Amino acid sequence: MTHQLFPTAALVRGPHGLALEGVALADIAAHQGTPTFVYSLAEIRRAYGAWRDALAGRDALVCYAVKANSNLGVLSAFARMGAGFDIVSGGELARVLAAGGEAGKVVFSGVGKSEVEMRQTLSAGIGCFNIESPSEVARLDAIARELGTRAPVALRVNPDVDARTHPYISTGLKNNKFGIAFDDAFDLYRDAAARPGLRVVGIACHIGSQLLDPTPMADATTKVLELVDRLAAAGIALEHIDLGGGVGIRYRDETPPTIAEYLAPILARLEGRREALHFEPGRSLVGNAGVLLTRVEYLKHGETMNFAVVDAAMNDLARPALYDAWHEVVEVAPHGEPQTYEVVGPICESGDFLAHERPLAVAEGDLLAILSAGAYGMTMSSNYNTRGRAAEVIVDGNAMHVVRERESVESLFALESRLPE
């Protein structure tokens, strides 16, 4: 199996060093400073196109999982392509609407929907609530009745299959907090169907993230369909089946399935069915569309290790510290002979690393690109150590759009106040 050099074809090495599409990363750093997340619109379009093509001719809605990357520029690109959205908070709905997304194409997942969020999303007219507990059924029913409406609902079932991914991002096992235990779902459907504030429209299932093998989700689909048929026999006919997100991407040397390969065994099980399909992909749509551009502040040669201290840190990209995740680190313009470095940030934590033991040909002041940072990068960032969040830029061919300015220090404590004298 031969790999293309980088996990995205949008990243190329040109005469002015690394470029994303037609824009040199060095130019972005010169204009915008570092650290900066840079996303390729062509790669986002290509990834969404792969989902649409694999689902062509079907009644299917791709609901982009906003948690992966919720920048308004990114969301507006999905809205223009006709995507739906998978949200997990009222805040995410506000972003979707501000970006021009349609409320009717929004599905709302999550185990902890608050009353305020239920009112907000019901009033906005979202397409479906993916319910995760009996208490949530009761709460949503009461709020919908009070508002004089009926909330469209799906139950998110937990199929108890092993997604074979990192334990922190596996969601479909009995011991995970997500979804309704498979054996309890039938009775809860009957309860929901009898409530005047609810309209039962679907079923949802998501078993985990960064899945490299479609088999667990195909097995889950079989279980879901058995339940759908049992419900139909009991007079509860569902309009749609939502099979979640979770498709993995290449960070290092993984060989994830293409979207068509991932969907093939799932769609085979859905042959001849009348229900519409929903999916909730996040990472596979944006993960490899983004890089985190950072500058080397210092090279520090220790007794046993060499450190490249860069201006990005765990507050910008938490995945290495949180999951020991591997992100490719590439010199924007290599400089001299490679040496092995720990790539670390300025934060006061030993866990503040972006990469271990990487051969890098760099000098102080050089730029590095941390690849595959388009998903769960900026959205998981924080202001730890009173660091402003990075800027975000979208490139489109030769054009560069600043879609988020760097956070100013003043804005970081604008909501705070000193104690009264």
Ligand SMILES: Cc1ncc(COP(=O)(O)O)c(C=O)c1O
């Ligand atoms: C309910 C739900 N849907 C969709 C997603 C998006 O997953 P991914 O980014 O792996 O496609 C997640 C995150 O794992 C999720 O919890």
Ligand SMILES: N[C@@H](CCCC[NH3+])C(=O)O
């Ligand atoms: N944040 C995780 C994925 C969690 C998926 C959300 N349910 C990651 O970076 O891999």
